[in-house]
Amino acid sequence: MERIESTFGRIMIHVVLVVFAAYSMTPFFWSALQSIKTLKDANSRTPKFIFTPTLENYQELWLRSVPDNGATIAYFLIMAVVILICLLLFAEHIPVGNGLIYGGVALGFVVLLWAIPRLVDTTDFYDYFINTVIVTVGTIVVSISIGCLAGYSLARYSGHAAVVVLIGALAFRALPRLAFILPYYWIGTLTNLMDSRLLVILALVAVNQPFTIWMLRSFFMEIPNEIEESAMIDGANRLVAFVRVIVPITWPGIISTSLFTLLLAYNEFLLVKVLTQSNWTLPVAISRFTAGGAASPSVSARIPLGAAASISATIPIVLVILFFQKNLVKGLTAGAVKG
Amino acid sequence: MKRSTFFRFASPSIIIMTLLMVIPLGMAIYLGLHYMTYANVTSPQFVGLRNYVNVLSDPRFWQSFRFTALFIVVVVPARMLIGFVIALLLDQVSSLLRGIYLSIFLLPFIVVPVVGAIMFKQLFEASGLVAWMYRELLNQRFLYTETSVKALILIHGVWQVAPYPLVTYFAGLQTLSQDLLEAASIDGASRWQKIRHIIIPHVSTLTISLLLFSLMDAYRIFDNVFVLSGLNPVYKADTIMTYTYQQAMKVQRLGKANAMAVLTVVGILVILIPSLVQSYREQIEER
Numbered sequence: 001m002e003r004i005e006s007t008f009g010r011i012m013i014h015v016v017l018v019v020f021a022a023y024s025m026t027p028f029f030w031s032a033l034q035s036i037k038t039l040k041d042a043n044s045r046t047p048k049f050i051f052t053p054t055l056e057n058y059q060e061l062w063l064r065s066v067p068d069n070g071a072t073i074a075y076f077l078i079m080a081v082v083i084l085i086c087l088l089l090f091a092e093h094i095p096v097g098n099g100l101i102y103g104g105v106a107l108g109f110v111v112l113l114w115a116i117p118r119l120v121d122t123t124d125f126y127d128y129f130i131n132t133v134i135v136t137v138g139t140i141v142v143s144i145s146i147g148c149l150a151g152y153s154l155a156r157y158s159g160h161a162a163v164v165v166l167i168g169a170l171a172f173r174a175l176p177r178l179a180f181i182l183p184y185y186w187i188g189t190l191t192n193l194m195d196s197r198l199l200v201i202l203a204l205v206a207v208n209q210p211f212t213i214w215m216l217r218s219f220f221m222e223i224p225n226e227i228e229e230s231a232m233i234d235g236a237n238r239l240v241a242f243v244r245v246i247v248p249i250t251w252p253g254i255i256s257t258s259l260f261t262l263l264l265a266y267n268e269f270l271l272v273k274v275l276t277q278s279n280w281t282l283p284v285a286i287s288r289f290t291a292g293g294a295a296s297p298s299v300s301a302r303i304p305l306g307a308a309a310s311i312s313a314t315i316p317i318v319l320v321i322l323f324f325q326k327n328l329v330k331g332l333t334a335g336a337v338k339g
Numbered sequence: 340m341k342r343s344t345f346f347r348f349a350s351p352s353i354i355i356m357t358l359l360m361v362i363p364l365g366m367a368i369y370l371g372l373h374y375m376t377y378a379n380v381t382s383p384q385f386v387g388l389r390n391y392v393n394v395l396s397d398p399r400f401w402q403s404f405r406f407t408a409l410f411i412v413v414v415v416p417a418r419m420l421i422g423f424v425i426a427l428l429l430d431q432v433s434s435l436l437r438g439i440y441l442s443i444f445l446l447p448f449i450v451v452p453v454v455g456a457i458m459f460k461q462l463f464e465a466s467g468l469v470a471w472m473y474r475e476l477l478n479q480r481f482l483y484t485e486t487s488v489k490a491l492i493l494i495h496g497v498w499q500v501a502p503y504p505l506v507t508y509f510a511g512l513q514t515l516s517q518d519l520l521e522a523a524s525i526d527g528a529s530r531w532q533k534i535r536h537i538i539i540p541h542v543s544t545l546t547i548s549l550l551l552f553s554l555m556d557a558y559r560i561f562d563n564v565f566v567l568s569g570l571n572p573v574y575k576a577d578t579i580m581t582y583t584y585q586q587a588m589k590v591q592r593l594g595k596a597n598a599m600a601v602l603t604v605v606g607i608l609v610i611l612i613p614s615l616v617q618s619y620r621e622q623i624e625e626r
Contacts, residue, residue, distance in 0.1 A: 206359030
C-alpha cells in the first residue's frame, strides 16, 4: 500500500512498532540483566539498573570449580570458537571445497565439545547441553534423510496411496502429542529403553515427520519432472538421480526444513520430560529453575541462576537463526502459503 | 513414478510414523480401557469404560477444559489480529528498519518455550521489573492468584506465538498486486476501504490456514502453562494437557490419563474433519 505521509502518522507507526518491539524484547533484556547480577542484587526489591556486573552465575551454572589457569583456558576456548565461526562465515571466499570446510568446522566443534570437560571441571548442566546437541543433531539427520525420500516420492507419485499417506500425516500432525507420549512411557518402561537417547531421537523424528514430509514435498514439487528424467535417460537409477541431481537443487528448501526440525528438537519439553530420568535436554533441565520442580535450587538462587540458564540456552539458537534467518522466513512463509 | 518405487522411497518414513504414532495411539485407546498405576505397569487391569466415566464426571477435567477453551478464544484471535496490524505497519517502514524490527519480533518465536516462559515469569517475581512497576504505579503487590496466573498465561501465549502470523501476513502483503491498489486509489478509495476490500480478501486463504494451525497449537498448549502455573492446584490454571500430564505422572492414574488423551484426540478430530476432507478432495483433484 502507498505510504502514510503525514508526520503524525509516521510517528504513530513507529510508536506502535517500538511498543511491540519492547513487548517482544523485555523478557530477554530483563533476564540478561538478572543473569549478570549478584544473588543480592538480583533479588533486590527495587530493580537495579546500575550495578557491578558479574559472571558468577554463569560460572556456578557451568563449572564445578575454577581451575588456576582458568583465564588461559577461557582465552583459548574463545579463540577456537571465534576461528571456527570465522571459517564458517568466510567459507565462500576460501579456495578449498566448501564441503571440506563445513566438515572441518563440524569436526572442530565436536572436538571442542569433547575437550571442554577434560580441561575444566564442568557441572551436569554441561552434560545436559551435550545431550541436547546429540538429540538435536540426531533428530535432524534421521528426520531429514528419511523425510527427503518420502517427500520426494510423495511429490512424484500420483497414486491413491500417496493421498492416504499425506492426509493421514496431516491428521496426525493435528493430534495432541500427549496421545502418543503417554504410551511411549509405557513402551519405555516395558522395554527398558527409558532414558535412552535413541528412543528420544526416534520419537522426536516420528512426531515431526508429518510436518517434515509436507514441507519437503512442497519444495520438491517446485522442481520440474524433466530434470531427473534426463538424468535417468543418461543411465542413473532413480535413487542416484535423486541424490546427485534433485537434492542439490532443493538444498535451500532442505536447509529451511532442517531449521524447523532443529527448533522442534531443541525446544521439545514434554516428550523429553516423560521419556528421560537423567539424560535430560536443556528445556527439561531449565524447568527445574521454576517453583516446585525436583532438584530445584533455593528460591532466591533460582532468579539469577534461572536467568543465566535461560540466556545460555538462548544464545546458541539465536546464533544459528541469525546465520540462517533468510531460510527461516522462507520456510515460515512457504509452510503457510502452501498449507 | 511407479507404485513400487513410491513405497521403496517412502517406507522408512511410513514405518517410523506407524511404529511411533499410529501404534501408540492404538495403545492409548487400549490403556484407556484399563486401570494402571506405576505398580502394575506390566499387568494393566481391564475396567471397560470406567475411566471415561471417571474423566467425564471429574469437575477438574471440565475446569481445565474451560480454561483451554478460554485460551483458544483469547489467544488465537489476538495473535492473528496483532500479527495482521503489525504486518501492515511494517509494510510502511524502510527496508533497513524492517529487517531490524523483524529480527526483534521473531525472538519470542525462536526461543525455547520453556525458557520464554521462565523469562516471562521472572518479570513478575517479587524482584521482577513488572512486579516493581506494579508496586510503583498501582501501589499494589503483584500476587499469584487464579486470575493473575491465568492472565499471565494468556499474555505469554500471545507474546510467544504472535510472530508467526506476523511474518506470514507480511509475506502475503508482498505478493499483493500494486496495480489493484493504484486502481483503487484512482477510484478514490480510502485507506480503510482498500484494507477492507483488497487486502483482507487477498490474505483470506492465509487466514484460514493460520487459523487452523493456531487452533491446533493452542489446543495442545503445554510447556508455558506447565512453567507458569507450576502445576499448582491452588491456581486452578490447568489446561487439558497439563491436567492429563498431572494425572499420569503425579497421581499415577495412567489409565485415566490415556482415556483423557483419547478424548482430546476425538475432540480435535471432530473440529478438523471438514478441513481434512477438503484437503483430501484437493489432493485427489490435483492428480
